[in-house]
Amino acid sequence: MNRTNDVYQTLQALGVTLPPSPADSPYFSITRPFGGSLLYVSGCGPVIEGEAHFSGTLPSHVSVEEGRLCARRCALNIISALEAYTGDLNRVKSIVKLLVYVSSDPGFSEQHLVAHGASGLLLEVFGEAVGKATRSAVGVAALPLDFPVEIEAVVELE
Numbered sequence: 001m002n003r004t005n006d007v008y009q010t011l012q013a014l015g016v017t018l019p020p021s022p023a024d025s026p027y028f029s030i031t032r033p034f035g036g037s038l039l040y041v042s043g044c045g046p047v048i049e050g051e052a053h054f055s056g057t058l059p060s061h062v063s064v065e066e067g068r069l070c071a072r073r074c075a076l077n078i079i080s081a082l083e084a085y086t087g088d089l090n091r092v093k094s095i096v097k098l099l100v101y102v103s104s105d106p107g108f109s110e111q112h113l114v115a116h117g118a119s120g121l122l123l124e125v126f127g128e129a130v131g132k133a134t135r136s137a138v139g140v141a142a143l144p145l146d147f148p149v150e151i152e153a154v155v156e157l158e
Helices: 007-014 064-086 111-126
Strands: 031-034 038-044 092-103 134-140 149-157
Touching: 007 111, 031 064, 038 064, 064 092, 064 111, 064 149, 092 111, 111 134, 111 149
Parallel strands: 092 134
Antiparallel strands: 031 038, 038 149, 092 149
């Protein structure tokens, strides 16, 4: 493994407290293992402890910087889901793929800048060897609950 840090020490140094993991729905799971060591994390929105703070499309209702903050909050929920599933974030071997959905006005083309909020947090927490994922950032007309951003992930575990 290429890990150069203890994830919990890094979270503490960053002053990041994990929120409760997003809950499973009667209709879908937040996490689902597949292919042996891979874990799929369902789309997570920017809700932390019941608070979304932002809603609507970019850039008419939510600025790019606010969208970046939403993406960071989505990534925090992904980390919380990983912690709930694994019991030990140091088992994360690689953040393989992020798929970032951005609720976008027609003509908006800066989804990649919004996605940097999630990628940046994952790099801070896991380090480059583990946290530098492949990524797609896609503009969509609308997201559930009027979220500005929703992110799903594929993660490799030890």
